[in-house]
Amino acid sequence: MAANYKKVNRGVKLTLWERLYVMEVVRGVTITARHFFRNWVSTFRSYVSGNPAERGIMTIYYPEEKPVVPEAYRGRPMLVRAMDGKEKCVACGLCEVACPAKCISIVGAMRPDGTRYPETYTLDGAVCIFCGLCEEACPEEAIVMTHNYEGLVEYDRRLMLYDKEALLVPEDKLKGRLDYIRRRMYNKCNY
Amino acid sequence: MFDYTYLPSPNLLPSLVEMMLKIIFICTMNMAVFAPVLGWVERKQSALMQDRIGANRAEIFGFTVFGLLHVATDALKLLFKEDFIPRGADRPLHYLAPFIAVVPALVAFAVIPFGGKYMLWGHEANLVIADLNVGMLYIFAVASLSTYGAVIGGWASNNSWSLLGGLRVGAQMLSYEVAMGLTLVGVFMVYGSLQLTTIGMAQENFFHWGIFLQPLGFILFITCALAENKRTPFDIPEAESELIAGYFTEYSGLKFAMFWMSEFLEMVTISAVLVALFFGGWQIPFISHQGLIDAMGHLFGPNFGAIVAMLIHVVVFWVKVISWIVILMLIRWSLPRFRFDQVMRLGWKIVLPLALANIVVTGFILLAVR
Numbered sequence: 278m279a280a281n282y283k284k285v286n287r288g289v290k291l292t293l294w295e296r297l298y299v300m301e302v303v304r305g306v307t308i309t310a311r312h313f314f315r316n317w318v319s320t321f322r323s324y325v326s327g328n329p330a331e332r333g334i335m336t337i338y339y340p341e342e343k344p345v346v347p348e349a350y351r352g353r354p355m356l357v358r359a360m361d362g363k364e365k366c367v368a369c370g371l372c373e374v375a376c377p378a379k380c381i382s383i384v385g386a387m388r389p390d391g392t393r394y395p396e397t398y399t400l401d402g403a404v405c406i407f408c409g410l411c412e413e414a415c416p417e418e419a420i421v422m423t424h425n426y427e428g429l430v431e432y433d434r435r436l437m438l439y440d441k442e443a444l445l446v447p448e449d450k451l452k453g454r455l456d457y458i459r460r461r462m463y464n465k466c467n468y
Numbered sequence: 469m470f471d472y473t474y475l476p477s478p479n480l481l482p483s484l485v486e487m488m489l490k491i492i493f494i495c496t497m498n499m500a501v502f503a504p505v506l507g508w509v510e511r512k513q514s515a516l517m518q519d520r521i522g523a524n525r526a527e528i529f530g531f532t533v534f535g536l537l538h539v540a541t542d543a544l545k546l547l548f549k550e551d552f553i554p555r556g557a558d559r560p561l562h563y564l565a566p567f568i569a570v571v572p573a574l575v576a577f578a579v580i581p582f583g584g585k586y587m588l589w590g591h592e593a594n595l596v597i598a599d600l601n602v603g604m605l606y607i608f609a610v611a612s613l614s615t616y617g618a619v620i621g622g623w624a625s626n627n628s629w630s631l632l633g634g635l636r637v638g639a640q641m642l643s644y645e646v647a648m649g650l651t652l653v654g655v656f657m658v659y660g661s662l663q664l665t666t667i668g669m670a671q672e673n674f675f676h677w678g679i680f681l682q683p684l685g686f687i688l689f690i691t692c693a694l695a696e697n698k699r700t701p702f703d704i705p706e707a708e709s710e711l712i713a714g715y716f717t718e719y720s721g722l723k724f725a726m727f728w729m730s731e732f733l734e735m736v737t738i739s740a741v742l743v744a745l746f747f748g749g750w751q752i753p754f755i756s757h758q759g760l761i762d763a764m765g766h767l768f769g770p771n772f773g774a775i776v777a778m779l780i781h782v783v784v785f786w787v788k789v790i791s792w793i794v795i796l797m798l799i800r801w802s803l804p805r806f807r808f809d810q811v812m813r814l815g816w817k818i819v820l821p822l823a824l825a826n827i828v829v830t831g832f833i834l835l836a837v838r
């Protein structure tokens with residue numbers, strides 16, 4: 278931590294050298310000039326090679342280039358569809374309870390073989406605050422926060438009332454996130 | 469006695485053509501190249517200095533040309549914007565102020581040589597619009613005129629912020645005008661002339677460049693020049709965080725653009741003066757003026773050789789000017805703004821005495837050397 282901070286000398290009298298100002302100006306301009314020329318070269322190089330990573334500037338040309346979000350990023354919450362085509366959700370209602378925004382509503386039902394499934398599962402995208410508590414509450418890893426951060430808003434709130442079909446995503450598409458949950462939730466520090 | 473040598477020689481037609489070409493060249497360089505492009509340079513350079521990308525979204529058919537098209541969109545936007553005049557403003561003066569601000573920056577260029585003298589088909593071309601023997605005095609006179617633009621603009625707007633800005637312009641310019649004149653006296657003493665072409669020729673030897681003969685004068689002059697330019701660190705007349713926009717708060721549309729342009733053109737003029745006085749003007753280090761003409765003459769024949777040498781010199785001059793513009797921009801985006809009392813103290817208590825001392829020391833050294 279300490280390495281990231283530099284103690285600033287405030288209220289201390291400037292030395293004569295600093296009070297002369299001219300050389301301090303040169304020093305300051307050298308720093309900005311270094312940034313200027315370095316960014317100039319790297320921007321140009323990335324322009325020629327077409328590789329945005331070479332630009333060396335944090336800014337991203339957003340719609341053309343997509344940011345790579347970190348593993349723990351919480352995007353749109355979505356339901357997992359198991360590989361056999363059935364919902365993983367068992368309609369236990371824990372997410373419904375855990376949700377601080379109260380945006381989930383579930384009606385459960387039973388399949389002929391006795392397993393439970395949600396008959397309807399409604400998630401109000403206009404109300405969700407992307408806290409990820411549903412994901413943490415779920416015992417079946419059936420609802421996960423995806424890395425999907427685009428198209429989260431509509432011009433009409435009614436369009437943001439997602440039903441089960443809109444929320445279900447095949448399991449293999451969520452593999453990265455599911456791995457992450459398993460690593461994070463079941464490692465020691467969570468117990 | 470007034471010197472009439474800068475008037476067209478009896479050989480009228482070539483002189484007239486030469487004169488027109490020079491005026492067109494300088495006007496195009498300033499109005500069509502520097503004024504708009506510097507807006508782009510300022511944006512992009514400040515962005516890169518601060519690890520940003522900068523304006524890059526304006527496009528035509530998918531081509532953004534590194535954000536250069538923003539200049540065109542800027543011009544279009546300002547062209548169609550309402551030209552607002554506040555109630556109670558002094559309308560004629562409010563109209564006049566931007567013109568007073570922008571014209572001096574442009575006409576100051578008349579005496580700055582962007583090349584030497586060349587013999588072309590028996591006609592001597594002198595690459596300066598008006599070779600005045602009082603060159604620098606003319607620049608001082610014209611540069612102080614542009615102050616009126618800002619002061620009048622501030623007064624005519626009927627706005628307290630504008631008035632304060634105008635007052636600050638007046639105080640700042642008055643202080644630094646004095647110091648600026650005195651900082652350059654040392655240069656005039658060394659070269660024995662006020663004529664910029666003479667000073668340019670005297671800097672043929674690399675070690676006779678003004679920066680080596682007058683290092684203190686150079687630092688003082690660049691300080692004063694920055695203050696005259698009214699940009700950060702000396703931007704108290706338009707201090708955004710204190711006075712909204714200072715003297716041009718009440719301007720919009722093209723008149724706003726003219727104030728903006730005058731700032732950029734002043735920057736070009738300052739860079740050109742710096743180059744002409746301290747960085748050898750059009751001269752290339754270690755290659756003498758006549759030497760280059762002769763060398764090119766051997767290669768391309770006397771006339772075309774002179775033309776090639778002329779082009780090389782002109783390009784060298786502009787390269788130096790552009791480098792100085794970049795440095796001035798670097799300073800503008802690196803330093804914080806001075807407080808008003810600091811500006812005044814710097815002007816009267818530091819720069820002015822140092823300039824006087826510089827004159828005395830230069831005088832003694834000249835006495836000792838001669």
Ligand code: SF4
Nearest residue numbers: 376405406408409411
């Ligand atoms: S992320 Fe939070 S607010 Fe959104 S559905 Fe899950 S628990 Fe509710």
Ligand code: SF4
Nearest residue numbers: 366367369370372415
């Ligand atoms: S998503 Fe998970 S927590 Fe919510 S009802 Fe289904 S199984 Fe229970």
